[in-house]
Structures are given as structure tokens and as C-alpha cells.
Amino acid sequence: MTHVLDPDALSRGGRPLPAPLDPFADVTRSDAAVRAFLHGLPGVDQVGAEARATVLGTRSIKTTAKAWAIDTAISMVDLTTLEGSDTPGRVRSLAAKARRPDPDDLTCPPVAAVCVYGDLAGIAKEALSGTGINVAAVATAFPSGRASRAVKLADVGDAVANGADEIDMVIDRGAFLSGRYLDVFEEIVAVKEACGEAHLKVILETGELVTLDNVRRASWLAMLAGGDFIKTSTGKVAPAATLPVCLVMLEAVRDFRAATGRQVGVKPAGGIRTTKDAVKHLVLINETVGADWLSPRWFRFGASGLLNDLLLQRQKLRTGHYSGPDHVSVD
Amino acid sequence: MTAIPARPALFEYAPAAESRSIVALRPRYGLFVDGEFTEGTGTPLKTLNPATEEVLAEVSTGSDADVDRAVRAARRAFTRVWGPMRPADRGKYLFRIARLLQERAREFAVLETLDNGKPIRESRDVDVPLAAAHFFYHAGWADKLVHAGLGPAPRPLGVAGQVIPWNFPLLMLAWKIAPALATGNTVVLKPAETTPLTALLFAEVCQQADLPPGVVNIVTGAGDTGRAVVAHPDVDKVAFTGSTEVGQSIARAVAGTHKRLTLELGGKAANIVFDDAPIDQAVEGIVRGIFFNQGHVCCAGSRLLVQESVHDEVVASLQRRIGTLRVGDPLDKNTDLGAVNSHSQLARIRELVAVGEAEGATCWQPEGELPGRGYWFKPTVFTDVSPAHRIARDEVFGPVLSVLTFRTPDEAVAKANNTTYGLSAGVWSEKGSRILSITSKLRAGVVWANTFNELDPTSPFGGYKQSGYGREGGRQGLAAYLQGDNQ
Numbered sequence: 001m002t003h004v005l006d007p008d009a010l011s012r013g014g015r016p017l018p019a020p021l022d023p024f025a026d027v028t029r030s031d032a033a034v035r036a037f038l039h040g041l042p043g044v045d046q047v048g049a050e051a052r053a054t055v056l057g058t059r060s061i062k063t064t065a066k067a068w069a070i071d072t073a074i075s076m077v078d079l080t081t082l083e084g085s086d087t088p089g090r091v092r093s094l095a096a097k098a099r100r101p102d103p104d105d106l107t108c109p110p111v112a113a114v115c116v117y118g119d120l121a122g123i124a125k126e127a128l129s130g131t132g133i134n135v136a137a138v139a140t141a142f143p144s145g146r147a148s149r150a151v152k153l154a155d156v157g158d159a160v161a162n163g164a165d166e167i168d169m170v171i172d173r174g175a176f177l178s179g180r181y182l183d184v185f186e187e188i189v190a191v192k193e194a195c196g197e198a199h200l201k202v203i204l205e206t207g208e209l210v211t212l213d214n215v216r217r218a219s220w221l222a223m224l225a226g227g228d229f230i231k232t233s234t235g236k237v238a239p240a241a242t243l244p245v246c247l248v249m250l251e252a253v254r255d256f257r258a259a260t261g262r263q264v265g266v267k268p269a270g271g272i273r274t275t276k277d278a279v280k281h282l283v284l285i286n287e288t289v290g291a292d293w294l295s296p297r298w299f300r301f302g303a304s305g306l307l308n309d310l311l312l313q314r315q316k317l318r319t320g321h322y323s324g325p326d327h328v329s330v331d
Numbered sequence: 332m333t334a335i336p337a338r339p340a341l342f343e344y345a346p347a348a349e350s351r352s353i354v355a356l357r358p359r360y361g362l363f364v365d366g367e368f369t370e371g372t373g374t375p376l377k378t379l380n381p382a383t384e385e386v387l388a389e390v391s392t393g394s395d396a397d398v399d400r401a402v403r404a405a406r407r408a409f410t411r412v413w414g415p416m417r418p419a420d421r422g423k424y425l426f427r428i429a430r431l432l433q434e435r436a437r438e439f440a441v442l443e444t445l446d447n448g449k450p451i452r453e454s455r456d457v458d459v460p461l462a463a464a465h466f467f468y469h470a471g472w473a474d475k476l477v478h479a480g481l482g483p484a485p486r487p488l489g490v491a492g493q494v495i496p497w498n499f500p501l502l503m504l505a506w507k508i509a510p511a512l513a514t515g516n517t518v519v520l521k522p523a524e525t526t527p528l529t530a531l532l533f534a535e536v537c538q539q540a541d542l543p544p545g546v547v548n549i550v551t552g553a554g555d556t557g558r559a560v561v562a563h564p565d566v567d568k569v570a571f572t573g574s575t576e577v578g579q580s581i582a583r584a585v586a587g588t589h590k591r592l593t594l595e596l597g598g599k600a601a602n603i604v605f606d607d608a609p610i611d612q613a614v615e616g617i618v619r620g621i622f623f624n625q626g627h628v629c630c631a632g633s634r635l636l637v638q639e640s641v642h643d644e645v646v647a648s649l650q651r652r653i654g655t656l657r658v659g660d661p662l663d664k665n666t667d668l669g670a671v672n673s674h675s676q677l678a679r680i681r682e683l684v685a686v687g688e689a690e691g692a693t694c695w696q697p698e699g700e701l702p703g704r705g706y707w708f709k710p711t712v713f714t715d716v717s718p719a720h721r722i723a724r725d726e727v728f729g730p731v732l733s734v735l736t737f738r739t740p741d742e743a744v745a746k747a748n749n750t751t752y753g754l755s756a757g758v759w760s761e762k763g764s765r766i767l768s769i770t771s772k773l774r775a776g777v778v779w780a781n782t783f784n785e786l787d788p789t790s791p792f793g794g795y796k797q798s799g800y801g802r803e804g805g806r807q808g809l810a811a812y813l814q815g816d817n818q
Contacts (some may be wrong), residue, residue, distance in 0.1 A: 002344070002659030002666045005699035007707070009654020043761040046780050048612030058452065060347035060664035068342065251611050286342040287655050294342055 006284065010254075010290025011140070023259055024224055031182040038220060038271040044212035044248055059283045066279070070314050071109055073278040074101060078136055078190045080115040080304050081331070082143075088123045091116055095127035095327055102311050103196075111307065112296035113166060117142070118159030125163030136201070137164035137328035140191060143168040143205075143234035146259055149187060167191070168201040168302075170210060170234060171218065173208045180219060188225035201229035201253065201300075206245045207237040215245055219252035229265040235302060240270025246281060249290040263292065269302025275313040278306060304331055336517075347664045349451045354442045357769035362397055362551060363534035365404035365773040366544025373552055376524055381448035382661050382670040382705040390527050392552035398519065400550040403516040405490040406565055408545030414487060415515050422473030426512055426539040429466035431461065432505075435536065436576065438531055442535075443501055443754035444661045445561045448526040448670030448706070449624050451662050461786060462505035465804070468788035469513035472809060476514060479806055482815035487515030488591060490566035491812065492560040494581075496573045497672050498521035498627035498728075503572050504530050506792075506803050508547060514812040516568065517546045521560050524553040525673045530582070531784050535578055558584070566590060568812065572629070575726075575752075575797050580616075593801025593811045595629065595793055597726040598754030600775065602632030602783060603633025605740075606641045608759035612781065616647045617732070620757060620783035621655065622710050625671055627731040629798075632721060632783050636743055639736045646714060646734060653695045653710050671706040671729060680708050680729035687713050687722035692733070726752070744772045757783045776802070 026281055027037040061069055079098045081090060095114055102108040113134035114124050128135060137159035141147035147155075156167055169191045175183040192200050202222035204209040206215050222230050246268045254263045266285075272278060278301060281317035286291045293299050316321045316322050344510045359375075361368040371391030378387050393401070403541045413421065432439065439462075440454040449458070465503040476485050495503040500522055511518045524529035528547050537547045549558055554577075561569050561581050571581050572595040585592045597692045601621050604613050620632025637645050662671035688694050692713040701707040708729055716723050737743040747756055756775040758766050770778045776793045779785060786792065791805035801811045 002346070002657045002663040003699075005656050005658055005668075006654030006697040007699075009651050009697065012651070042608070042610040045609035045612040045761070048609060048615055048781060052612070052615050058456070058664070059344065062347050063345045063347040067342060072342075283340060290655075291341060292581060317476070 002137050010288075011292050025038050028182065028185050028224060029191030031180070031250070034181045034221070035179065038217040041210050041216055041220060042116050044216055046212050049212055049244045049247055053284065056244060056283050056287055057119060057280045061279050063302035069279045069282050070275060070286045070310050070317070072294065073275070073282060073301065074310050074314070075109040075112060076300050076309050077111040077310075078113045078115045078269070078302045079307060080109045080235070080269070082115070082117060082138060082301055086117060088120065091120045091123045095329060097307070097331065098128065098133050098147055099131050099315045101307055102314065103329070105314075108311070108314065112300055115168065115302065118155060118162060118164065121159050121162035121164040134165040135163060136166035136168055138163070138168045138234075140169040142168070142170055143236040145172050146174075149190065152195045153190060156191055158248070160196055160198050164198055165196050166199040166201060168203055168231060170205060171201045171222065173205050176209065176214070176218060184193070185221055185225045185330060188222055188227060192226040199228040201231045201265075202228070202304040203234055203269075204233045205234055205237055207238045207239045213242060216252055220250050220256065223252070223256045223264050227264065229267050229300070231269055231302065233268075233270040235270030239272070241272055243280060243284060244277065247284055247288060250285060250293070254289045255291070263298065265298040265300065266293065267300040267302055272301055273305050274309050278310065324329050340601045344665050346661045348660060348789075349441055349444075349455075349664055351435075351441060351445070351662065353438045356388055358388060360551070362387055362391050362393050362401070363531065363547070363549040364397070364401045365548065366542075366681050368534070371551065373397065373556065374379055375699070376553065378446060378525060378527055380445050380703045380705075381672050382702070384705055385676050387445060388528065390531075390551050393521070393550035393556045393559070395559045396554060398550055400564060401519045401550050402490055402492070402563045402565050404545035405519050405548050408543055409487070409489055409517040411743060412543040413512075414515055416515075418474040418476065418515070421512065421515065422470045424540060424542055425466050425470030425473060425509065425762065428536055428542070429463050429470060431536045431539055432463040432466060434464070436460070436656070439501055439532060441530055441662065442765065443529050444669070446501060446526045447497065448661055448672050450666040451512060451664055451667045453624060458502045460501055461788070462502045465502075465509045465788045473513045476809065476813065478684070479809050479813070480645060481810055481813050485514070485813040485815050488812060489516060490565060491516045491518045491568040491570060492563060492566040493518055493570045494560060495520065495522055495555045495572065497526040498624060498629070500526040501529040501533065504533060506572070507570055510803065510808050511570075511812050512546065514809055516812050517549060519548045519560055521550050521552060521557050527551040530531070532542065547796060559674075561585065564762050567590075568800040570801075571812065572593070578799060591811070593793075593803070594799035595803060596754075596799040597728075598629045598725050598752045598794065598795060598798050599634055599724065599750045600630055600632045600752075600755040600757065601634045602752070602757040603747055603759065603769065604635065604637045604641070604645055604761040605743075605758075605762075605765065606638040607761050607765075608641070609761055609781065610641065610645060612777035613759040614645065614652050614697050615784040616757065616759060616781070617649055617658075618652055621732045622653075622668060622730050623784050625708070627671055627672060627676070628784060630784065632757050633732060634750075634757070635732055635734045636737050636746055637734060638743070639738050642734075642736050646712070649712065650695060650697070653712070654699075656710060656715060658699070658701055658707070668710060669731065676704055676728065677706040678764065680727055680731060683722060683725060683727045684711060684731060687716075687720065687733070690720045690722070692716045692720055692722060709776060718746060724750065724765055739770060748774050752798045754798035755779070
């Protein structure tokens, strides 16, 4: 048996400050100021970050811990369909699966949200009414984000009007990579405003930002602009979510809360297909930011195929043997 | 926005102990001399599991007569078999040993963890794979020694007497035996008295590999046995890894004889963190530098030199990270921090920590409990340490970090070099030119940049000043076991 030396080590120092964001109130006053701030953040050594993620990937999660992790992971899934061929029927079928992922087992928790394109948010909302499961809609000219700001904001307004509880926006990677950080910032602020009550997840598309330094800078930019979640990827660009990227984003939300008192959620999306991958992410949270982030309120998996693997592993734990793909429903 | 109910958020890792059943512990172990296990004539010693204080086995010890028998066997093997053997054939034996180490890796890892107290994650992922890597690396050298830059026909020295420490029992054995054998020498090796078991399992591997009798001899015992190995007149080469104090007495014993000597001794490495460092990775490197193997590492980064402008941030980050270390059963695959190897080492750590407190440094340890039985010590960080404090000068050889500060690069270099040791050092900065400039000024045998405690058989390892002389590993390491034409 082994135990953590100090279970409170990660939550200490996370007390809300009286005036959120105050310490950074002036860093977005100009292009030069925001650039100086982002470039002044400590760099990320890629080799070291990868090594840390690898070591955490060797944690051995068995029996009761695995059962807990699987149920927690299921409850964190944003069950996603983002295809040109999506129809109301498909969204309803996904909603049914979201409510009761394993029809044979009532103890299986529902997922956190169903994630669709904005025009189908109304269908999803209706299908999920009364369940407590959120509707997330991608917006802002997802996935490329290549449209004028007016079009992006209209896209957001449309999704919110259709009943989306959460908006997954994409940042303007072109602007970010060319160093126009203030443009990116102002767009996120505008989208946040258009969201109204809806929660805003900011997709960084880390596969296009490439370096971990950029991941850290984009994370801070999104948090400063008021994003409720930072999200790795659209799922349309490879590589999507990787452990080192998620590690750097978790460090960013940890540091941001320590500085401002405001907690921001993290959502890796794309590329997480197996229970093993999901458990590694939970270990990463557990040992980087701690229990405060171990709930669907603060952590999500953007995935489609992952849920079925979680269900198969859950059945395996319960029955002691593996079943086949026909023992879980096709999406 | 619908409220999502929060799940109880406690991720407790269930016990995940590696099974002991792969290891067949014998109640008694003998010496390995001339290809066979034999009884020693010294007083037997008991070896303990430091995590539980359970007696693992009784082990013979070698008297002067036993050591003499082992050296004679090694001489015979050198003269008749190993010395004259075709180098490519010597290489084959070493490749075979390397493969057997890999095949039996889990067995070695479990046994190492039982006998030493180190976490299975480290014995499994570091000690055993690196030991096999040393044999593979040197196996490749066996028939290429003419290209080692030591003359057209470098020759072996003869019989090597080797004494190794308890912190990396199998790995240190590999560091000693692999280069000695690859260069055509035969060996008499004495493992540490508290950790003899993997060396004796290695003896089984030698049998399994059909290594000719006498090429490797393993004589267990304490200080007296080690002295007998070093002092034996027919030993041509002495290699020692261990404390500076013992190293000095060996140097005196060997002085005036024909014996060649390499010493790999203590250290008090500086780990220098500049304000432009990648802080999160630097904190990981600090943790790896001082808490890897419970700090029982001669090249441990036991002096953290941190630039004043980031001192508070780094220390706070470090303390938060230390709180997340997992402590407990070393066989549990999730353990980060295992047991201190012996009662006497625990006593030394306690003594030096008490000195640190008495001298006025601020001692910090995380909350939380240690296991009740066995030898354990909490990871400890001293801040407000002055270079004059003993905890900034003496090697603790435990999970104890001293934090000092600096203001300018010159001050960092001056403080880093202000030690009687010079084994290793580390530099953390995102600025390449700074790394190149600082590393060239550090008087240490190994300098790491943006990493720490990274070891590899291709890279020479060894010290300056009281950290010893000679190099192990790499092309340079071969020189310690060969004589060129001009020698």
C-alpha cells in the first residue's frame, strides 16, 4: 500500500482572491503589453514535459481505483458528433446514449454533455430535457475559425438561441501564430459576451500551435479573456489531445487560479479512444492540479469512441471477462 | 446552464504491488568463486528488507583466505581462458549476459527493491534496464578496442578487484564488471554488505551464460572483506565506488603498489536554476535530482542554487510537488519514495538534519505519515541555507535538499564550485548561450542542462577533486581497464 504524503498539497493556496483577475488587469491594455506578458511566462521544456507525462502514464490503476476512474471518466465525457452528415435522428440517438450509456446497467452514470453543431443544438436540447445533461455546441466557424467576427458572433448567438448550455469556440490560430495576440483576446471576450449564460470553452487547436510554449501562452490568453474552459483541439487536426499538452494546460489553470482565484476547466478532445488513455488523463489531473479538478464541472473528455471502450472495461470489471463490441451500442 | 452534480472527487490508487513470487529467495547464500557457489569462512551476515526490517537471507562472508581463493581463480581464468580468448567471443558472452538480464528483468527488479528499499518503478525502469544497457554497450566494444584511441593494441590489466556500494547494487555491478570483462580482465567483486542479493543472482546469470569459471567472482562481506580484495597483492586494478572516506583509505592502501586505481566517491552537486528556466520542468528536475532513489545517489542535486528573483516561486512549487510524492511499500508500482537503505544511514541523515536545524537553516517537511516499520525519512527541504552550513557542504546521501540563492551568473558559478567535491552539476535555463557559458565553468565531471540524474552507458561518468578520479562508461571508461603501448 502506498499513499500520497500530503493530500492537500495541490488544493492549498487556491483560495479565491477578493478581486478576480486584478493582478493581470493591465496586461491586455495593448498589443505590446499582452505580448510582453505572454512571452514573459516561464518557458516549457518539451523533453521535460514529455518525460513527466510518461512517468505519470506508468501509474498502475487497478481494481477499486480503476472502477472509480471509469465511472468518473464516463461522467466527464462530452459525447460528440461533428460530421457534415449529422441529422436530427443521429443527434437523438446520441442523446439517448448519453442519458443511459449502458442500457443493461442502471448504475452506469450519464455523460456530462452532448456536443453537436449549433444548428442541431435545439434537437439535442429537446432530447435531453430534464436529464441534467448539457448541450454543447461548437461555434465561431468551427473548425477552422476562418470567418469574419460578425459571422462568428452570429454563429454563437444562433447556438445559444437554440438552447446550447456550453459553447465550444475556436481561437483564430492565424492571428495567434502571426503574433496578433490582442486580436485573439478581443475575439474571445466578444464571444464570451455573446454566450450570455452559456459556458465558454476555448479551443486552442494545439496541433496547429505546435510548441508547448504556444500552448501555455494560448491557455493564458483564453483564461484572461474569460474562458470557462480551455480545450485542446477540434478533433479535426492531428495531433489532437496529447498528455504533454494536457499537462501544460493543467499547469496553466493551476497557476491561473493561484494568481487570480478563478478556476478554469480543461477539456482534452480528439485522439482519446481508450480507457487507458482516459485513466492516464485522470492521473495527470490528480497529480498536477488535484481533486479540485476531478469532476465534470472542471474536466471533460471530448470524444465519441471513448465511451464504448469505457463501457466495455466497466463490464469487464463487473463480470470478470471481456465482452465484444456488440455488447455496447453503436453510435 | 444546468448544474452538474459534483462527484466525490477522491482518486485513491488501489494497492498495486508487484508480486514477490518471481523471486526464489534462498535462506542462505554463499560466495561465488571459480564458477561455483561455496561457503565463506567469515561470520555470516543477515540482509534485511529495509522497508519492513524483515530478514531476507543469511549471506556468507569472505575471509582473507576466501578472497585469496577468489583472486587465484580470477588469475587462472585470466591467464588460461579469458585473456587469450578471441575478443569477439568475449563480446558474445557479454551479449548473452545482457540478454539474460533483460529476460530476467522483473526478477532482478523485485529482488533489488526487496534488498535495497528503492521503489519498484525505479528498479524496473532505471536500474535493471541501465544495467543491461551497460553490458550491451560494452559487449559491442569487446572486439573494437583498437579503435578506442588507446593505441594499436591495448592490453588488459589482469585481475580487477572491485568494491561497490548499496545505492544501485546491480547497476554499479554492471558499471564495474561490463567494462572489465569487455577489455579482457577478470574480476573479484565485493557487493555492499546490506545489498548482496542481486550480485548473487547475477552470479547465477554468469552460470546460465556459461561464462568460464573464475572470470567473475563475487565475494560478499563487510569492510574487512573489501579491504582484503583491495590489499591482495595479485590484484592489478582496484575500482571502488562509495564514500570519500573509504576511498581515501583505499588510495593509501594502494599507494606504492603496481595497482591501477579508479575511485568514484561522494558529491554535493549544485543544481542551478536561473530565472529564465522552464520552472515546472526545473521543479521536476529538482525532485528527480534529490529524491530519486531516496537521495542515495552520489551525483544527487543536493544543493539547489536558485536565482533570488524566482526563489519564492520555485520553493513554493517545489513544496507543492513534494506533497504529491507517494510513499510506502517499495514494491507498489505507484511508489515514488521508498525506504532508506539501512539503520545506520537513517541515523546519519537524522544527525545531519539536526545539525542543519541547529545551524539556523529553516527545515521544511511535508505533512503526512511515514510507514510505521522499516527505515523511512521524509523528503526535507532546507531554506535560508548559508554556504558555511554543514548541510551545504557535507554529503547527506538522503532525501535532504539545501536551497541557496544567487544573484548573478558569476555568483552561481562561484557558489556551485565552492565544494570539496566535483561529481555532477545541473543548469536550468531556456537560454542556450547561458547554458553553454555556465556549463563550461563548472568543475564537475558530469553537467546536465535542463535535466538531472540522466545516466547512459555511452557517457563517461566520474569526478573532480574529492569525488574521485577515473571515468566509467563511454570510450573514456575503457581506459581504466587497459594499458596502451606507451604505458
